[in-house]
Amino acid sequence: MRARYFLLLPLALGLAACDQAAPIAQQAASAVVAETLKQAGGQAQDVIDKAKSDVNTTLSSMGVDASAAMDSLKEKARIALKKEAATLTTGDWHTLDQYSGKYPRDIGLYTDLSPISPELKRLLGNRFDTFKEWMGTQGPLQKEKGVLYTTGNKAHAAGDGSAYLLIDTANRKLEVGMMSKGKLVVYASGGEAIYKPKDVETIIQNMANR
Structure with a gap:
């Protein structure tokens, strides 16, 4: 399962950052990003930076500011992870x-x-x-x-x-x-x-x- 999320991360980042994507697709892609960061644990920063680099060229060709989009998405993913952490720490x-x-x-x-x-x-x-x-x-x-x-x-x-x-x-x-x-x-x-x-x-x- 972990390998699957890491393979999907570059695609998910691009889709979630793209204004042209349908809202439901953006939500699904954001979920993949959050799950991948959870799986990465302490290496989350390295993972997101690598994926950011991988999709930069593609997003630029679509007229999307890759750096701004990825930074915004990264912050959203971190917020999602904090919420999940709160759930886990009070969980079963x-x-x-x-x-x-x-x-x-x-x-x-x-x-x-x-x-x-x-x-x-x-x-x-x-x-x-x-x-x-x-x-x-x-x-x-x-x-x-x-x-x-x-x-x-x-x-x-x-x-x-x-x-x-x-x-x-x-x-x-x-x-x-x-x-x-x-x-x-x-x-x-x-x-x-x-x-x-x-x-x-x-x-x-x-x-x-x-």
């Missing part, structure tokens, strides 16, 4: 269940588009960036007894600076453990504790024995 956490086996970095788990973002940032506060750093070398999302989890450690730190994340999608709860020099600090949502998968228990024990 069960959407994450489908990503078992995927790496957090590949699905944007720690970005503003993630449904767990508000709760994760609330729990960690000013340690959020440290957590992401300690997840630099990370394992894929896995699932055990209904709990999604992932573990990681700070790159090139000889095992010091490790972390885990538990996600209870059914109850919209999180638990984060951050371990350094044998000391574990836990940040957890209120209520009953989340089940700890065996892999996480093993990692905690190994760190405590160092």
Whole structure:
């Protein structure tokens, strides 16, 4: 699906920017642009700039100011993405269940588009960036007894600076453990504790024995 959107982007940009296009065609093209930027994630700027260059010649031959049209369209797409982000962050956490086996970095788990973002940032506060750093070398999302989890450690730190994340999608709860020099600090949502998968228990024990 991702490849399809990237292939359609140059055509969609030209169509959406062209005043001669029918309104319904412009709307459809704009939707493709917004979806492509979402798929591109952190590379959205590079993607849109490349597509802008590709369609510049064609639009110019039609008497359309390519730069102005693309800049306007890019801003509209960004606004659409912000609206989608707001929907996702208040959405159903069960959407994450489908990503078992995927790496957090590949699905944007720690970005503003993630449904767990508000709760994760609330729990960690000013340690959020440290957590992401300690997840630099990370394992894929896995699932055990209904709990999604992932573990990681700070790159090139000889095992010091490790972390885990538990996600209870059914109850919209999180638990984060951050371990350094044998000391574990836990940040957890209120209520009953989340089940700890065996892999996480093993990692905690190994760190405590160092």
